[in-house]
């Protein structure tokens with residue numbers, strides 16, 4: 192398709208179907224897994240004292256949706272925009288075959304998807320299977336099947352993603368599958384991040400409502416300024432063509448993205464802010480397997496989000512901070528999750544706390560009437576977080592305790608200072 196034709200397709204998309212609120216205004220989408228269902232229900236529950244959290248949209252893990260939990264019906268009844276993350280990125284190594292929640296998904300392939308053997312028929316089955324699953328669970332938006340844009344054999348993976356998007360578009364509104372707005376899933380590796388045009392030009396060829404971007408390896412807490420800049424530029428390359436972007440798995444960094452004009456982001460409740468496909472697909476060590484068999488799940492401890500630090504902390508770090516009387520008063524949470532309660536059981540309600548805090552943060556950005564005000568608000572919050580971080584580190588070091596590091600706050604502030612990354616109309 193010529194670029195003129197593509198452009199007109201993008202214009203048509205905007206004029207015929209007005210963008211839904213969650214793609215037009217700053218929005219946080221909780222990524223709901225089986226671990227988060229209860230916390231979301233608690234947060235949604237209205238009490239005598241407040242009206243509960245008002246979600247704008249949600250991303251539901253396919254493995255959780257498959258169990259058809261009552262929460263899904265509740266979200267439907269509230270007419271909340273919902274999409275299902277189909278986990279198709281996991282299908283390129285053998286690891287998913289060992290995980291019941293993944294290999295029992297009705298569209299999961301029998302063997303890992305490999306460059307040598309994947310074909311158009313396989314792409315059709317996968318694309319249609321994912322849409323059918325979303326339809327069965329009555330989603331009002333479809334998130335398409337996608338495969339990683341791996342650096343190795345990049346052209347092959349790019350073709351596979353073309354096939355999947357093409358098949359998704361043809362199936363949408365066919366005799367079997369009701370037409371719904373399609374959100375194209377994109378999983379860029381380094382080559383794709385360095386060449387956003389390659390991906391953007393492909394997306395422009397299809398009638399999609401938005402792009403859901405899930406990098407193969409991104410850690411906003413640890414990645415250097417160059418990598419973060421590359422990622423932001425990639426997202427902006429898509430959104431500047433009129434395709435709204437949902438940035439996946441970014442945690443508090445999503446607030447920085449919103450200050451930079453990327454409206455929507457998702458993250459799990461209380462997870463560390465990172466996505467790393469290779470890590471997810473890694474075969475667990477014998478020690479980890481043994482721990483799991485004993486019922487002691489591996490993975491990180493109970494992480495807690497501290498809004499004033501704009502950071503999800505390891506449980507032991509959060510406990511060390513909240514145990515200090517001098518520090519504790521800085522971290523009082525006034526949202527419905529914690530109102531009238533002490534910090535003692537914060538770890539138990541950490542997911543609900545994460546959701547309430549994140550909702551409130553994004554609501555404040557939403558309330559800013561101009562992009563310039565959004566940037567100023569986030570920059571000010573990050574500077575306050577730097578100040579809190581300095582106090583936390585000093586107090587913990589004086590006590591001889593291990594102190595967390597907060598250098599990511601400096602990197603995030605420096606991104607906001609880069610004029611060329613700001614939306615053109617932000618000043």
Ligand SMILES: [Zn+2]
Pocket residue numbers: 524525526527528529530543544545547548
């Ligand atoms: Zn709270």
